[in-house]
Amino acid sequence: KNEVEQSPQNLTAQEGEFITINCSYSVGISALHWLQQHPGGGIVSLFMLSSGKKKHGRLIATINIQEKHSSLHITASHPRDSAVYICAVRLDFGNEKLTFGTGTRLTIIP
Amino acid sequence: DAGVTQSPTHLIKTRGQQVTLRCSPKSGHDTVSWYQQALGQGPQFIFQYYEEEERQRGNFPDRFSGHQFPNYSSELNVNALLLGDSALYLCASSPGPGGYEQYFGPGTRLTVT
Numbered sequence: 001k002n003e004v005e006q007s008p009q010n011l012t013a014q015e016g017e018f019i020t021i022n023c024s025y026s027v028g029i030s031a032l033h034w035l036q037q038h039p040g041g042g043i044v045s046l047f048m049l050s051s052g053k054k055k056h057g058r059l060i061a062t063i064n065i066q067e068k069h070s071s072l073h074i075t076a077s078h079p080r081d082s083a084v085y086i087c088a089v090r091l092d093f094g095n096e097k098l099t100f101g102t103g104t105r106l107t108i109i110p
Numbered sequence: 111d112a113g114v115t116q117s118p119t120h121l122i123k124t125r126g127q128q129v130t131l132r133c134s135p136k137s138g139h140d141t142v143s144w145y146q147q148a149l150g151q152g153p154q155f156i157f158q159y160y161e162e163e164e165r166q167r168g169n170f171p172d173r174f175s176g177h178q179f180p181n182y183s184s185e186l187n188v189n190a191l192l193l194g195d196s197a198l199y200l201c202a203s204s205p206g207p208g209g210y211e212q213y214f215g216p217g218t219r220l221t222v223t
Contacts, residue, residue, distance in 0.1 A: 004152075030209060043153075043200060043214035086152055096143065096166045096207055100152030 003027055006087050006101035014109055019074040021104045023087030026068065033098065034061050034072045035086040043086070046072070079108045112137060114203050114215035122221045123191050131186040131218045135203030141165075142184040143212060144176060145200040153200055159184050160207040188220075196222045 005024045013019055023032070034046040047054050047061040049070075054061050058077075063070040074081055084103040091099060115134045123129050135142050141160045145153035155168035159178035178184045182203075188195055198219050202212035 033211070035214070040216075042216040043202075045211055045213060048211040088152070090209060096158045096209075097155040097168060098143075098145075098153075098212065099155070100145075102150075102152045 002101070003091075003099050004087055004089055004101040006085075006104050008104060009102070010105045010107075012107045012109065013077055015078060017077050017108075019077050019081070019106065019108075021072045021085050021087075021106070023070045023072070023101055024068060025070075025087075025089050027089075027091055029065075029068075029089040030092050031090045032063055032070050033088040033090075034070070035088060037084045037086060037103065039083075046085075074106075077108045079110050082107050114139075114201055114213050116199075116201050116215040116218050118218060119216070120219045120221075122223060124223055125191055125193060127191050127222075128187065128189045129191060129220060131188075131199050131201075131220070132183065133186070133201030133203075133215060134183045135201075136213050139203035139205050139213070140182045141204045141207045141210075142178060142182065143202045143204070144184070144186045145202065146170070146195075147198040147200060147217070149197070156186065158207065165207055191222045193222050196220060 031050045036044045058075045060073040086103045087101040088098040143158040144156040147153040157167040162178045173189045175187045198217045200217045201215045204210040204212045
């Protein structure tokens with residue numbers, strides 16, 4: 001079993017829909033990252049969080065440390081949001097390694 | 111302000127050859143991490159360099175080695191290439207080794223034939 005699990009693996013939605021992508025992890029962590037990867041490979045860091053909630057534009061990330069679960073929400077989705085969204089965790093302080101989920105492929109249809 | 115840059119963008123090598131990939135960190139960053147992303151998979155941590163030393167290493171064989179230069183740029187070297195080394199190699203930089211947010215480069219796509 002992977003230490004980081006994402007769901008769904010693939011998600012197709014209509015433009016304007018509210019999107020939720022989930023991430024669950026099985027070990028204690030010091031921080032969780034949400035990343036966006038477009039075709040061609042480049043990765044953009046969206047959020048790094050260790051508690052609570054962060055918001056940037058139409059993106060919202062939440063984390064529940066007790067339940068070992070995080071969600072990434074996209075409001076008013078747009079075709080340009082189409083990408084692979086990856087959850088990654090840092091296992092503990094002093095451990096620099098990021099452990100990644102396999103990603104959620106999001107497609108927004110106009 | 112230039113972000114993380116990597117070179118080359120694409121590379122094709124033959125089994126048994128050696129390859130060197132390069133990474134320049136974001137301005138102000140002194141820590142570089144390398145990841146391997148096989149097709150359809152999430153990235154896997156290779157190692158991290160800080161103060162010109164390998165600070166932490168993932169589960170990769172000794173064929174994978176690296177170096178960090180005084181200007182904080184870094185190289186990833188892979189010897190005796192295998193078909194399974196074909197992947198996207200990502201470099202990420204951060205303003206220190208202690209749990210800072212990492213900024214990723216565009217990656218180098220390596221194909222081993």
